[in-house]
Amino acid sequence: MIGFLEAATSFPSVIYTVLLGVVLVYWLLSLVGIVDIDSGPVIEAELHTDADVDEIGDLASYLVAMGLNGVPFSVVLSLLVLVSWTVTCLAAMWLLPLVPTSLLRGIAGLAVMLVALALAIPVTARLIRPLRGLFVTHSAISNAALVGQECKVLTATVDEKFGRAEVATRGAPVNIRVWAETPNTLGKGSTARILDYDASGARYLIAADERID
Structure with a gap:
């Protein structure tokens, strides 16, 4: 087993660690009013948004299909990164050290990245359910x-x-x-x-x- 900091800064966790850093900077800037949390589209179940439907395109349909609708895209992306980062860190601490060779660990790391993202989608969809009421379009x-x-x-x-x-x-x-x-x-x-x-x-x-x- 390796330590948390080592896991967070090693492959594959380091990829999501960098993304998480970008997310944290974004939210810090939003707290001081430099960026607008709601500047991106809020994807509704029936695509009722201020943005043009043609501009949203296939992305909106994918988000709705996965249950990632009803809140600003910045919230969805932040939760996806956070959940993926958590999964990869836990895997780097508990699972990857059990892989015998560096080559196999690299392959396993790539698999962990994909699995982490796949797991993050349903978890994020569940987390945003109680948040949808805060972003109702009047x-x-x-x-x-x-x-x-x-x-x-x-x-x-x-x-x-x-x-x-x-x-x-x-x-x-x-x-x-x-x-x-x-x-x-x-x-x-x-x-x-x-x-x-x-x-x-x-x-x-x-x-x-x-x-x-």
């Missing part, structure tokens, strides 16, 4: 019903390409994609006015409103 997001209302900025900055805001409703607050002309004074916690809806990009144009306290 009809108000896909039309101009919110134009003229106030919103609260959720990201550190808002520019022509990136931004996220929250709109208060009678029920739960609605999380929307937004953009704004630069330069501007918008930042996390700022209040703004929704000026227009861009149907092609499924996002709203916002601007700071001096009348908003």
